[in-house]
Amino acid sequence: MSNTTNVKRAAVLALMDQLRKDVTEKTLTPQEELAILEKLKVHGRTVSGSDAIYSQEGITFLAEVAFRPNNPDSSREALRCLANALYLERQTVQYFIEGGWVEKACEAYKSENVDDEFLLGRILFFSTTFAKDDHLLNKWIDEHDLVKNNLAAITRHATAYVAAASSTTAQAVPMMQSMALQDTLKLLYTLTTKIPDDSTVLLPIIPQLLTLLSALPIQSPPLQAPTHHIIDALSNLPPLTPESQNFYFPPSDPTIHISAILKILDRAAVPPTSATTSRSTTVDDFDNHALSLLKLLIEVYPSAPEPVKKLMHETLLPSEKERTSPLGSQSSTTLPGRLLRLAGSPTTTNTRLILQTLFFEISDSDPVKLIKNVGYGHASGYLMMRGIPIPPEALEEVAESDSGRSGRRINPITGQYLEDELRDIEASGVQGLEGMTDEEKEREAEKLFVLFERLNRTGVINVENPVRTAMQEGRFEEIKSDDEDSDDDNGVGKGKGKGKA
Incomplete structure (x- = not known):
């Protein structure tokens, strides 16, 4: 273990001891207490060397400071320490729950101060999201107004954003309010995943969310x-x-x-x-x-x-x-x-x-x-x-009407009108059947035959091969090369199949 970690551990322990000592001796001024908590917040941003914060005793003591009345600055700084701890180390969530502090947080969450809402919303989000057992959720909702206070916070934000949107001076919502809203919404999302679908407790939140959106x-x-x-x-x-x-x-x-x-x-x-x-x-x-x-x-x-x-x-x-x-x-x-x-x-x-x-x-x-x-x-x-x-x-061509004109047909594969598809083909310079030699037509027919046979074998579709159908219906005729024409005069040789133009 590095010497730096040991030094940090000793410093954190000394700061926590100063706070504990002040509980009985009252030697620290509010400003001195706040300064100690600010140092603990900085140390607590990493778990290593912060044992005195991340222990069960440490979480309990910080929670006592956080929910102590009459010193809001120190309470908020303790809440920041707790929020960091609950985020970085999941076991601290259990310490916080087992100490009965979620109930305190639910009740404090009714505060209309956006700094309180931001910190308490975040702590309640971690508590409800990472709790190993959700059996206490109903108690927090029914007895400690968790959903009620969440709805009140969202309603306040909806009112503020509607006022800002309707303002002629392009009034902006303060950054801290936006941050508080985000953590309140993250808490709400966890509640929507854990409260049963048939519950009506969250229904009043829907119109506020839609208004806010x-x-x-x-x-x-x-x-x-x-x-x-x-x-x-x-x-x-x-x-x-x-x-x-x-x-x-x-x-x-x-x-x-x-x-x-x-x-x-x-x-x-x-x-x-x-x-x-x-x-x-x-x-x-x-x-x-x-x-x-x-x-x-x-x-x-x-x-x-x-x-x-x-x-x-x-x-x-x-x-x-x-x-x-x-x-x-x-x-x-x-x-x-x-x-x-x-x-x-x-x-x-x-x-x-x-x-x-x-x-x-x-x-x-x-x-x-x-x-x-x-x-x-x-x-x-x-x-x-x-x-x-x-x-x-x-898979058949579908007749569609467009602007009152009936009978426009579409390519069911691409969804494009056939007449526009032909226009694009002509514009691209691709040769149509009219510009092909008999041999080129034959090669294209052979390619088409093979492609349809492969497609049918995949099982994707099962349609009649149009080339096979044309052959069966006699729509192919013999073609001959110049040499075959001369041989044919002697009654020798057979030509190849050609599709009729």
């Missing part, structure tokens, strides 16, 4: 704290009951909250610029933080009223105008196009599957609708992975 300015990147903390909590409080549905879809304006969530998604969904592009900061932010947002949208859709479903369709599914190009192409800048690229990107390891699930959900969990909405190329992998049969009719 609408009042927050969209940041850059959009899913940073506190926005993603709000969405994390909401994702565990979906609209499953009539009461919660009224919160999410207020009768006076049922789309107001979902519209705000979709705007955040629109700003956050920035895909790689090409299939070979490595992960970028924006893609990382989306992949790390968008999971809860996408989960929330999936859970909102089934119970949403018709105006909300219509909004989600119009916002998340490709429009008819987008079918002039393959759906999800690099040229698309719309939200559906960007989401399709993210859903097919190898870089979105966390969100790729849930994005595909979102498209399936808003297609009413119907594989035919999914293929019509996004194209077989984007839908097939998801359907196969889920073991969902692909109906044969989904």
